[in-house]
Amino acid sequence: MTREPAHLSIPSLLPAPKIDGAQRVLVIQPHYDDADIAAGGTLAALADAGASIRYCTVLDDLVGVIDETLSDEAAAAALLRDQRAAAPIIGVSELTHLGFPDAGNWSRFDVRPHLFREIREFRPDVIFTADPWLRVEAHRDHWEVGSVAAEAAILFGIPKLPSSSASVDAAWRSAPPFDVRAVVFFYTDEPNTFYPIDGTWARKAAAVSEYGAQFSQEELPQLVATLDAKAVQVARVGVEAGHLTVGTTRAEALKAVDPRALHGAR
Numbered sequence: 001m002t003r004e005p006a007h008l009s010i011p012s013l014l015p016a017p018k019i020d021g022a023q024r025v026l027v028i029q030p031h032y033d034d035a036d037i038a039a040g041g042t043l044a045a046l047a048d049a050g051a052s053i054r055y056c057t058v059l060d061d062l063v064g065v066i067d068e069t070l071s072d073e074a075a076a077a078a079l080l081r082d083q084r085a086a087a088p089i090i091g092v093s094e095l096t097h098l099g100f101p102d103a104g105n106w107s108r109f110d111v112r113p114h115l116f117r118e119i120r121e122f123r124p125d126v127i128f129t130a131d132p133w134l135r136v137e138a139h140r141d142h143w144e145v146g147s148v149a150a151e152a153a154i155l156f157g158i159p160k161l162p163s164s165s166a167s168v169d170a171a172w173r174s175a176p177p178f179d180v181r182a183v184v185f186f187y188t189d190e191p192n193t194f195y196p197i198d199g200t201w202a203r204k205a206a207a208v209s210e211y212g213a214q215f216s217q218e219e220l221p222q223l224v225a226t227l228d229a230k231a232v233q234v235a236r237v238g239v240e241a242g243h244l245t246v247g248t249t250r251a252e253a254l255k256a257v258d259p260r261a262l263h264g265a266r
């Protein structure tokens, strides 16, 4: 009698990096509101602990603006107003925008040099982005941005790949090298990190409530209520699994990965 080979789970030699202690956090997000919605409580806690945080928003987000009477210029201004109002609530100090067409025809090869520029200029030790390997995600902007951000995190150190800025590349070549020690994926269904946000939930709720260009005044409280329910659920699961201390009532679920594990190493 032959036996089916067992599917053995082989532990990684590269444990999940710790998020705490992040010094410079570069958030590469598809749309203006994604990081605040998915990881705003964690990012606020990192800011409180002294991290400098930059949001790089890849898409112009114009499709998401609910007032169809606005010109593109007025819609872009409304999006920026919202994001600029939310940023100090979380503790985000820099906002950059790549302006690729929301839900449109853009190429990762056009985006990638801009991400090399962002990384070489900002010199993050931790990068946050959307999980491109989420099993169910229909919006291409989300998985493609997460994918090209993850790729940029492992390829930015290769001088043969130029960024979108020759001056940034020249400065980067003459500066001491630096390491990105963690890529942290939000919107994930494979969390390995449960981050408690009891202390920052109110600020996350306030920041998300600024996104009035994309959500009506009726929708915003519903969105906050949904995020609240999710934070409570994540905390319950995290406590039960021993990832969080008993008494934690709200948390965010994240996947923190050593960049070496993004290219075959485990």
Ligand SMILES: [Zn+2]
Binding pocket: 030, 031, 034, 142
């Ligand atoms: Zn989005």
